[in-house]
Amino acid sequence: MSLQEELQGPPPAKLIVEHVSKWFRQKRHNVHALDDVSLEVAEGEFIVIVGPSGCGKSTLLDIIAGLEKPDKGQVMADNQPVLHPGRHRLVMFQESALFPWLNAFGNVMFGLKLKPGLRNSERREVAKFFLHLVGLEKFMQANVHELSGGMKQRVALARALAPNPRVLLMDEPFAALDAMTREQLYGDIQRIWEKRRKTIIFVTHNVREAACLADRVVIMSPTPGRIREVFKIALSRPRDFNSIEIAQHASKLTAALKEHGAIAAATSS
Amino acid sequence: MRRTLLAILFFVALVAIWAALVRAQIWSPILLPAPEQVGEYILHALKDGTLLSAASVTLRRLLLGYAIGLAIGLPLGLLTASSKFIEDTIGVLALGLQTLPSVCWVPLALLWFGQTESAMLFVVIMGTVWSVVIATDTGVRTIPPIYARAARTMGSNPLHKWVYVILPASLPFLVSGMKQGWAFAWRSLMAAEIYVTILTGFGLGHLLHYGRELNAMDQVIAIMLVIVFIGLLADKILFSPWERFLHRRWGTGRT
Numbered sequence A: 001m002s003l004q005e006e007l008q009g010p011p012p013a014k015l016i017v018e019h020v021s022k023w024f025r026q027k028r029h030n031v032h033a034l035d036d037v038s039l040e041v042a043e044g045e046f047i048v049i050v051g052p053s054g055c056g057k058s059t060l061l062d063i064i065a066g067l068e069k070p071d072k073g074q075v076m077a078d079n080q081p082v083l084h085p086g087r088h089r090l091v092m093f094q095e096s097a098l099f100p101w102l103n104a105f106g107n108v109m110f111g112l113k114l115k116p117g118l119r120n121s122e123r124r125e126v127a128k129f130f131l132h133l134v135g136l137e138k139f140m141q142a143n144v145h146e147l148s149g150g151m152k153q154r155v156a157l158a159r160a161l162a163p164n165p166r167v168l169l170m171d172e173p174f175a176a177l178d179a180m181t182r183e184q185l186y187g188d189i190q191r192i193w194e195k196r197r198k199t200i201i202f203v204t205h206n207v208r209e210a211a212c213l214a215d216r217v218v219i220m221s222p223t224p225g226r227i228r229e230v231f232k233i234a235l236s237r238p239r240d241f242n243s244i245e246i247a248q249h250a251s252k253l254t255a256a257l258k259e260h261g262a263i264a265a266a267t268s269s
Numbered sequence B: 001m002r003r004t005l006l007a008i009l010f011f012v013a014l015v016a017i018w019a020a021l022v023r024a025q026i027w028s029p030i031l032l033p034a035p036e037q038v039g040e041y042i043l044h045a046l047k048d049g050t051l052l053s054a055a056s057v058t059l060r061r062l063l064l065g066y067a068i069g070l071a072i073g074l075p076l077g078l079l080t081a082s083s084k085f086i087e088d089t090i091g092v093l094a095l096g097l098q099t100l101p102s103v104c105w106v107p108l109a110l111l112w113f114g115q116t117e118s119a120m121l122f123v124v125i126m127g128t129v130w131s132v133v134i135a136t137d138t139g140v141r142t143i144p145p146i147y148a149r150a151a152r153t154m155g156s157n158p159l160h161k162w163v164y165v166i167l168p169a170s171l172p173f174l175v176s177g178m179k180q181g182w183a184f185a186w187r188s189l190m191a192a193e194i195y196v197t198i199l200t201g202f203g204l205g206h207l208l209h210y211g212r213e214l215n216a217m218d219q220v221i222a223i224m225l226v227i228v229f230i231g232l233l234a235d236k237i238l239f240s241p242w243e244r245f246l247h248r249r250w251g252t253g254r255t
Helices: A004-008 A057-066 A104-113 A121-134 A149-161 A179-195 A209-213 A244-259 B002-024 B035-047 B050-083 B082-101 B103-112 B115-142 B145-153 B158-169 B172-197 B202-215 B217-250
Strands: A015-025 A029-039 A047-049 A072-077 A089-092 A166-171 A199-204 A218-220 A226-232
Touching: A029 A057, A029 A072, A029 A226, A047 A057, A047 A209, A057 A072, A057 A089, A057 A166, A057 A199, A089 A149, A104 A121, A104 A149, A121 B002, A149 A179, A149 B050, A179 A209, A199 A209, A209 A226, A209 A244, A209 B103, A226 A244, A244 B115, B002 B035, B035 B050, B035 B217, B050 B082, B050 B115, B050 B172, B050 B202, B050 B217, B103 B115, B103 B172, B115 B172, B145 B158, B158 B172, B172 B202, B172 B217, B202 B217
Parallel strands: A047 A199, A047 A218, A089 A166, A166 A199
Antiparallel strands: A015 A029, A015 A072, A218 A226
């Protein structure tokens, strides 16, 4: 594969979650984390999963990533069942999970080095390209502890994008950031997604974030984790986090969450 | 520069207090020799070669024993951290044996190996291994699991994960474990050398021992100083570069 092809990347993946159920065995009782969850994701679609904590959204993400195995059902990525983690589906975690023993550049190189079929000089080019894309070309040699929270998540994004995964799985990646940094990253992630279409599954409990980023928002409720409703957000991009349309969609999502008992309604609490 | 100057001043002051105490003649000069006497002994022993040959005998035993101790301890520590069965067996054994002062191994070592280099080595290894095992084990256990998860999603297989994630992630603990192992190796070897005469090599511990037998306190104190000096030197050469690297990368400690 030439460097040019590498930088453009293969087409994004189609993803099918088929009747997935999952239990976690605990000392006292078993927790029913996911109950018969099915979801179809089109190529290059931006899906946001919203739900309160304990609704199994992170578990669902782990199952799609291949980090957890479902007890029932399966996940198909490009018509192949997902059996274990692989670099076609990269995960961006809530904490950056950057490796403190490597600098920013080394972190982005980590995944690239595990990708066969590239010369090392090409890997370095790719890593530089993605650090540039997230606006951190000046911080390539920086140690992880020297970066701010937002910069860390940008490096994590570059690290996840660099090996050219077909699916990007994001587990509340901006939850730990301050509001200003977060809004900036909403802009960045939309810009990058426009440029490099990926199938993205993004987990959050922030409805506004969901309305701002998603093509479709999936609403989940807890105990057991179920998909309750799917909303299409048909707004043009790039979207402004503070626009009225986003706020309107967000309040619809909030209403739906309340209706499904996903968050306690004012009267019942 | 200022820091170096202050440090030098501190040590000069220490020696001055020592000299003043000797002048005051509170204790007999046999019990507390003057600094210049000790210095004289060191110069003398350096000239006739006893000090250098003793130091090299001791250091050879130390380095060899330490290297073997690390070679056994590191992998064992990785194993105890990754398998419940090994944790419950070897792990418990290591925890128990770590509390055993390694001098306690001397009688057994003498019976098993006789008055040989092997006996010395055995005691040093026993002093080193267990603390290295425990430090490595702790290091691996304190790694946030998210590192391994992130690596797995990027296509890291178990072997790759151990070499490129678990080991570097536990480096801060490994280095402090290695440092502790080094300190234990020193203690064990000195104890062994003071207790046991070995015909194949005359180490610093033996010099110390004979100093006591000859009532030559200048020799005893001189050897003690040499041991302290070697310890400091080893710390600066073997461990300081690693620690500086760790502090820089992890952003820990003062810079």
